[in-house]
Amino acid sequence: MKNYNLTHLKELESESIYVIRELAAQFEKPALLFSGGKDSIVCFHLARKAFAPAKIPFPLVHVDTGHNFEETIIFRDELAKKYGVQLIVGSVQQSIDEGKVVEEKGYNASRNALQTVTLLDTIEKYKFDALIGGARRDEEKARAKERFFSHRDEFGQWDPKNQRPELWNLFNGKKHIGEHFRVFPISNWTEMDVWQYILQEQIDIPSIYFTHERECFVRDGVIYAHSNVIPLKPTEKVEKMQVRFRTIGDISCTGAVLSEANTLEEIVEEVASTRVTERGSRIDDKRSEAAMEDRKKQGYF
Amino acid sequence: MSKTSDLQLSKSDLSGYLDMDLLRFTTAGSVDDGKSTLIGRLLYDSKSIFEDQYEAIKATSEKRGEEYVNLALLTDGLRAEREQGITIDVAYRYFATPKRKFIIADTPGHIQYTRNMVTGASTANAAIILIDARKGVIEQTMRHTYIASLLRIPHVIVCVNKMDLVDFKEEVFEAIKKDYEAFASKLDITDVHFLPISALKGDNVVDQSKNMPWYKGSTLMYLLENLHIANDQNHSDARFPVQYVIRPMSNEYHDYRGYAGRVAGGILKKGDAITVLPSGFTSKIKTIELAGKELDEAFAPMSVTITLEDEIDISRGDMIVKTDDQPESTQDVEVMVCWLNEKKLQVNGKYALKHSTKDVRCVVKDVQYKVNINTLEQIEDDKAVGLNDIARLTLRTTAPIVIDKYKQNRTTGSLILVDEATNVTVGAGMIV
Numbered sequence: 001m002k003n004y005n006l007t008h009l010k011e012l013e014s015e016s017i018y019v020i021r022e023l024a025a026q027f028e029k030p031a032l033l034f035s036g037g038k039d040s041i042v043c044f045h046l047a048r049k050a051f052a053p054a055k056i057p058f059p060l061v062h063v064d065t066g067h068n069f070e071e072t073i074i075f076r077d078e079l080a081k082k083y084g085v086q087l088i089v090g091s092v093q094q095s096i097d098e099g100k101v102v103e104e105k106g107y108n109a110s111r112n113a114l115q116t117v118t119l120l121d122t123i124e125k126y127k128f129d130a131l132i133g134g135a136r137r138d139e140e141k142a143r144a145k146e147r148f149f150s151h152r153d154e155f156g157q158w159d160p161k162n163q164r165p166e167l168w169n170l171f172n173g174k175k176h177i178g179e180h181f182r183v184f185p186i187s188n189w190t191e192m193d194v195w196q197y198i199l200q201e202q203i204d205i206p207s208i209y210f211t212h213e214r215e216c217f218v219r220d221g222v223i224y225a226h227s228n229v230i231p232l233k234p235t236e237k238v239e240k241m242q243v244r245f246r247t248i249g250d251i252s253c254t255g256a257v258l259s260e261a262n263t264l265e266e267i268v269e270e271v272a273s274t275r276v277t278e279r280g281s282r283i284d285d286k287r288s289e290a291a292m293e294d295r296k297k298q299g300y301f
Numbered sequence: 302m303s304k305t306s307d308l309q310l311s312k313s314d315l316s317g318y319l320d321m322d323l324l325r326f327t328t329a330g331s332v333d334d335g336k337s338t339l340i341g342r343l344l345y346d347s348k349s350i351f352e353d354q355y356e357a358i359k360a361t362s363e364k365r366g367e368e369y370v371n372l373a374l375l376t377d378g379l380r381a382e383r384e385q386g387i388t389i390d391v392a393y394r395y396f397a398t399p400k401r402k403f404i405i406a407d408t409p410g411h412i413q414y415t416r417n418m419v420t421g422a423s424t425a426n427a428a429i430i431l432i433d434a435r436k437g438v439i440e441q442t443m444r445h446t447y448i449a450s451l452l453r454i455p456h457v458i459v460c461v462n463k464m465d466l467v468d469f470k471e472e473v474f475e476a477i478k479k480d481y482e483a484f485a486s487k488l489d490i491t492d493v494h495f496l497p498i499s500a501l502k503g504d505n506v507v508d509q510s511k512n513m514p515w516y517k518g519s520t521l522m523y524l525l526e527n528l529h530i531a532n533d534q535n536h537s538d539a540r541f542p543v544q545y546v547i548r549p550m551s552n553e554y555h556d557y558r559g560y561a562g563r564v565a566g567g568i569l570k571k572g573d574a575i576t577v578l579p580s581g582f583t584s585k586i587k588t589i590e591l592a593g594k595e596l597d598e599a600f601a602p603m604s605v606t607i608t609l610e611d612e613i614d615i616s617r618g619d620m621i622v623k624t625d626d627q628p629e630s631t632q633d634v635e636v637m638v639c640w641l642n643e644k645k646l647q648v649n650g651k652y653a654l655k656h657s658t659k660d661v662r663c664v665v666k667d668v669q670y671k672v673n674i675n676t677l678e679q680i681e682d683d684k685a686v687g688l689n690d691i692a693r694l695t696l697r698t699t700a701p702i703v704i705d706k707y708k709q710n711r712t713t714g715s716l717i718l719v720d721e722a723t724n725v726t727v728g729a730g731m732i733v
Contacts, residue, residue, distance in 0.1 A: 004568070004600045005531035008323040008402040017591075017604040018563045021545045025617055025658070049592035050604070053557065054549035137393045144392045163390065164726045165416060165641045167423040168715045169563070170655050174724035188404055190395045274351075 009197050016043075016185040017050040018169060019148050020132065023183045024050075024057055026173035027130040030183075031088070033119075034060040036072035037248040038205055039134030041079075042194055043185055045203050047132070048083070059086035061131065063119045065111040066093040067229045067250045075206040090122035107219075107233055110252040120156040123180060130173065130181040138190045148187055154178035191246075195271050199264040208245050209267065211259050216241045222255040246271075321397065324530055327406040327421040327454070329445035330431035335462045339431065339500035340394060340407060343522070346507040349396035391421045400526045415448065415674070415689035419639045419729055422452035423715070426530050429458045429521075434467045434497070438480040440675045446481075447674050450488040451637060451691065451731065453708060455533045457485075457493045458524060465499040469512040487677065489708070496521055534601040535710045539567030540628065541621040542657035542703075542713070547606060559590070559606040560615055565657065565712035566705075567623065569607070570598045577613060578620045578703045579630040584611040601712070618659035620703040620713075628705045628713065634663075634696045636716065636730035637672075637707075638686070644720070646686035646694075646728065653719040656702045657712065662721075667695040693733065707731035 006014065020043075023030050032047060034040045047056045062076060080087035092111050095101045100121070101114045123131065137144045147163055149171040164172055173181055186194070198205060215226040217236045224230055226238045229251045243256035244267075261267045330336035344350045394405040406421030408414070422428060428449040432442055449457050459481055467473045474497040485493060496505055497516055504510035507522045519527070547559035569575075573586045587608045589596045599605045607621065615621075622628060640646055646665065654663040668684040671692040686692045707714030718728035 003531055004534070004536050005322055006603065008321045008397075011323045011602065014563060014602055014604040018544070018602075021561050021604070025545045050561070051547055052592040052606075053554050053559075054547050054551075138395045144394070145390045160390070165420045165729070167420055167717060167726075167729045168712065169424075170715065170717045172655065172717065172719055172724070172726045174653065174719055176724065188393070188395075190397070190402075192397065193402070 009193065009200060012186070012189055012193055013046065013049075013197070015169075015188065016046045019171070019183065019185040020047050020050045022149075022171050022173070023130055023132060023181075023185075026171070027181065029126070029128050030058045030130040030132065031061045031126070031128045032056070032058060032132040033134070034062050034076065034087075035134070035248065036062070036068070036076045036206060037134065038194055038198065038209065039136065039186060041203060041205055042189075042197060043132055043134045044079070045201060046185060055083075056085060058132075059088050061088045061090065061122060061126075061128070063090045063115045063122065064092065065115060065250050066091065067111050067252055069206075069208055069225070069245075069248065069251060071206045071208045072248055075204075079204075088122065088126065090118045092118045094118075095121065107231055108252075110250060112250050112253050116156075123156065128180060129175070130183055132183050132185060134186055135184050136189050136191075136194075137187050146184055146187060148184055149173050150182045150184065151175065152180050152182060156180070158182075192268075192271055195264070195268050199268055202264075206248065208248065211242055211244045211262050213240055214243050214256065215239070216243060216256060223257070225251055225254075225256060227251050321400060321402050322530070323402050323404065324427065324525060324528065325404045325406065325425050326427040326429060326458075326525070327408055327418065327425040328429045328431070329408060329418055329449070334431045334433045335500045336407075336431055339429075339460070339462065339498075339506070340405060342500050342503060342506050343403075343405075344394065344396050346503070346522070347396045347398055391417050398522070398526055403525065415444075415639060415691070416641045418445065418448050419452060419641075422448060422454055423711075423729070425452075425454050426533050427456040427458060427525070427528060428454045429460055432459060432461050432477060432481070434461050434463045434473055434477065437477050438484060442481070443484055443677075444674045446485055446488060446490070447672075447677060450485075450490050451639075453489075453711060453731075455492060455530070456528050457490050458521070459493060459495045460500075460521065461495065461497050462500050464497045464504060464510075464513065465502050469497070469504075469510070471513070471515045474516075494518075494524055496524070535566040536568055536600055537566075538626050538628070538705065538710065539569050539573070539623040540565040540705070540710065540713050541569060541607065542659070543615055543617055543619045543621060544658045545617060546615065557608070558612070559608050560621065561604075561606045562621075562658070563604045564599050564601045566601050566710045567626070568598055568600045569621075569623075574624040575609070575621050576624045576627060577615050578622060578627065579701045580614070580619065582611075582613040582615075583624055584609040584613060586610075618657075620657065622703075628703050630701045630703045632698045632701050634698060634702070634704065634716075634730075635733045636694050636696060637733055638692055638694050638718070638731075639729045640686050640688060640690045640692070640727065641729060642720070642725060642727040643688050644727065646692075648684070651721065652727070653721050654696070654698060654702075654716055655719065656704065656716040659702055661702060662699045663696045663718070665694055666697050669693040669695065694730070696730075704732050706733065 092114050095118045096103055101117045135143050147166045215238050216223050217226055217238050244259040245256050261270045328336055392407045394407055396403050408417040408421040430445050461474050461477050478495045497513055498505040504512055505520045509520055541562050542565055543560045544562040547561050549557050571586055576583050587610045589599045589605050589607055591605050648665055651664050654661050670679040670681045671690055673680055705713040714732045716730040717726050720727045
């Protein structure tokens with residue numbers, strides 16, 4: 001007797017493709033938020049599978065803080081070129097130059113929070129009505145309550161206490177003019193699932209996910225890449241370390257981990273044995289207990 | 302299919318963990334029956350709680366002056382929940398063993414209970430229902446069981462918790478089991494398991510209890526890992542709601558028309574004679590594919606793309622079915638509804654209705670009765686349907702929808718009602 005049961009990766013893939021196709025069917029002007037990180041790369045891969053042999057019917061949007069790792073930006077541009085997809089870049093630097101946001105000051109200054117304004121401006125400029133994001137429910141406690149189809153009001157705000165119930169696979173994308181949706185196809189994936197899937201599908205990822213030698217320094221127990229983005233305190237020393245990144249965000253708020261993992265298999269092994277969450281090295285989440293929820297309410301991704 | 306693309310690259314020979322499957326379950330319990338402790342233990346014992354998460358909740362517990370590390374803080378994600386010490390919304394939790402990946406829909410026991418449990422139950426393979434061994438079967442147990450049966454969760458696991466507080470006595474467990482069975486026999490539940498546990502002490506959760514040698518059954522973890530879920534999907538009646546039509550508009554795929562969707566039931570094979578509903582056009586399946594890779598067959602819940610031998614008019618909202626096994630296409634629908642909104646249901650009111658990939662409108666013709674979910678009695682003199690109420694309705698839709706009974710197919714048998722003024726989802730319907 002044949003076993004009509006899918007592996008967990010097949011079932012997750014199938015669910016995500018279903019969500020992405022629902023987005024394409026229910027919205028007029030969707031886009032995929034692409035950061036160059038592994039989660040958005042997986043979303044892009046799933047979107048390509050969902051619509052093959054046609055091209056994906058929406059552009060990629062990147063909110064560029066100007067503080068990204070160079071490797072990520074190169075990867076992003078090559079990917080867009082290779083697959084012939086439109087890439088729209090919203091620039092935080094431009095928002096600063098136009099006086100819409102003010103740069104944070106001090107040793108821990110980050111452009112992470114400023115992204116929200118640039119993102120919402122980009123949505124308004126291009127009149128996007130739905131954006132795919134690579135957020136996962138296992139990442140962070142506020143994200144654990146996210147819907148697949150998550151409503152945003154005309155100010156881009158999330159109202160976590162009044163979310164629409166989401167039952168079966170019936171996604172309600174109805175909205176009033178000016179409102180939009182964030183759509184999270186890989187909600188049910190864990191960090192481990194993402195890495196297993198990247199391995200299974202042999203998906204290209206930026207080189208900084210693999211081990212490399214880099215000039216780093218340590219602050220509050222977190223290993224930072226040395227760059228002109230973060231000013232060093234007098235006591236901080238730069239040294240060469242063998243590191244890789246578990247998550248890729250802004251240089252100013254992404255910590256590295258000491259690692260020798262040089263292949264996808266080794267990364268999967270490492271993730272399986274690790275005892276700290278991947279956002280444990282994300283300084284943006286540590287500003288307060290509800291840092292993520294507060295940013296999300298305002299329209300952060 | 303022509304050329305290969307990088308989408309077809311796939312490592313076929315990957316070791317162990319890629320053989321895992323996926324089980325979704327929901328946890329139901331009342332206040333203080335140890336639900337959070339149980340989830341905490343499953344997560345902790347499967348090494349799914351990370352050190353920084355544990356440190357964070359430990360610090361919060363200490364700050365609040367709590368005696369134990371409060372594992373409930375793991376699931377209470379929102380600021381308001383943490384401040385008030387209550388869970389407002391369904392939270393999803395994840396853990397995995399070498400056999401299975403698990404998704405827990407953790408539904409709060411306090412306010413808006415029915416609405417949240419219905420939401421969590423809608424996609425679940427299994428429900429864990431917790432009973433406090435000191436209290437036995439109470440009104441809430443019956444309510445949870447009724448919802449599990451209404452939503453047709455295929456497997457129900459009744460955990461009699463806090464056995465340590467009744468000296469691990471077999472008689473207590475057996476008496477509760479008997480009470481529960483008497484009640485559950487009135488409902489439509491196919492697969493029920495009973496376990497005596499202590500979530501706090503760990504008895505029969507992951508490790509076999511040394512305190513209850515009289516219990517010969519499996520531990521909760523073993524049961525979760527080994528529940529047979531392949532038959533939870535309907536594999537007999539082929540249903541393929543068309544989600545999206547793929548037309549590449551390129552030279553290479555000039556005449557290509559692919560129907561994208563997720564199989565909602567049955568098994569579809571190349572060459573099958575099919576009918577498109579509601580139009581009634583017939584054809585044969587030419588190919589079943591995903592991302593350029595041809596498949597011999599597709600079954601629920603696979604997302605695939607189907608091409609047909611003939612060019613016929615098909616769009617989103619249509620359903621492809623096997624010609625020899627057709628569902629009903631109708632504008633008159635009977636549903637059991639769970640009302641999800643503070644604003645009461647309007648008799649003769651109009652709502653937007655979403656069913657599979659089809660969008661229509663409907664009018665509520667009649668409320669036949671409400672259900673008292675504590676006693677299962679039908680209420681016919683009070684037909685005002687408000688938040689958390691369950692009622693049987695008669696609907697009339699603006700266009701035909703292609704339906705199965707919910708008990709035959711949870712995907713083609715379910716629908717939601719949407720308030721047309723606010724766009725909010727207000728009702729969850731199961732077709733009778």
